[in-house]
Amino acid sequence: MDRLSRPASLPSRIAQTLRDDIAAGRFAAGGRLPAESALAETFDVSRPIVREAIALLKADGVLVTRKGSGAYVSDTPGGQVWRVASQPDGGPTLAQLFELRRVVETTCAEMAAQRRTDADLDAIRAALTAMQAHAADFPSAAAADIAFHHAIAQAAHNPCFTGLTDFVSQQLLVARQFAWENSARLDAQHGTPRAADAEHAALVDAIAAGDQIAARAAAGAHLSAAAARMGLA
Template structure:
């Protein structure tokens, strides 16, 4: 099986991690500024910020407001999900189970705590994915943006930090072509995903925490069920 192309965020995380582990960036060192990373790696400010959030979530760096990011350790000694493991269907299933547990509670909190601006952001992310589906454009990044908006609406920075790590590596179809496990076309599959997104949005908009939790579980649980069925069918 060919290795999937890494996202720009994953590539940047890997580059910085290698420099930390090699000693180029030592414990206590300040990482290059956003501007320097943008120029060196040719990525956007959003990619740099997501990469720093991932490194922070894995315990490798800490940020100081108004100053920058600093190296905490020589390498990730705590929780981390191997990119190589995620090439195996069974490992994607295990990781997706973790994402369901975290994101279902995030959706419930978002329903209770979201501000009008945060609801607008969630709705806009949902609409952007709808438009991309109908135009036949790539949707994986928009899918991530939708779920990230929900994590942000929890008002708990730890949910957002975890999602910036987990969500980037655990969108199922970025690892395994889940739509091929279904009857119908890719567009049909994505339309069903979008319909599930709309159910989540409706519950969050209504302030229905139980409904939001259930809708999120149904949404990600569908991917989990398809992957589990594929794993059982393999010789």
């Protein structure tokens, strides 16, 4: 374990370093971590900082603590909560989050085309209608956009994908609102219909038709265009 520079959140950085050590096998499941004083010396921080880092890992199910004995790696050392690894600059970039979104949502679209129910289609179409109805209300349109992609993830009937979709959607919320505003202004200037409407409609049609290949392609085309509208392409 290397000593750390002093970023904005030392406890989260220390927690991530300990996660990496556990993943690398330096601390096995059931193994005891060094004492707080030893960790504080290793990282060149105070014991309260180490204690906070341990509390973060305990909350995520990575560690368990035993009174008077210390912190131990749990039986689920990968933890029970999914998080994006901390970076020195404070977290992943929008471009990195969008890469994750592209992978997850194209797969969700393909799975939704195979597994969707009539109720799923109703939810997807309701969100699409809400997007169109609130086109001039950018925050509401962005929220409806999130609901639309959430409904598609739900239609895939795999909660792992739903959780990832929702996480990335919230991380990209502000950028989505900007994209809606930018797209609306350009369309108004040129007198053209919003491109996102046609992209979303094509995605819905492919899912409704049960065409997995077309659904993945429609999701990919939409996300490529969305990335451009967000200035990420």
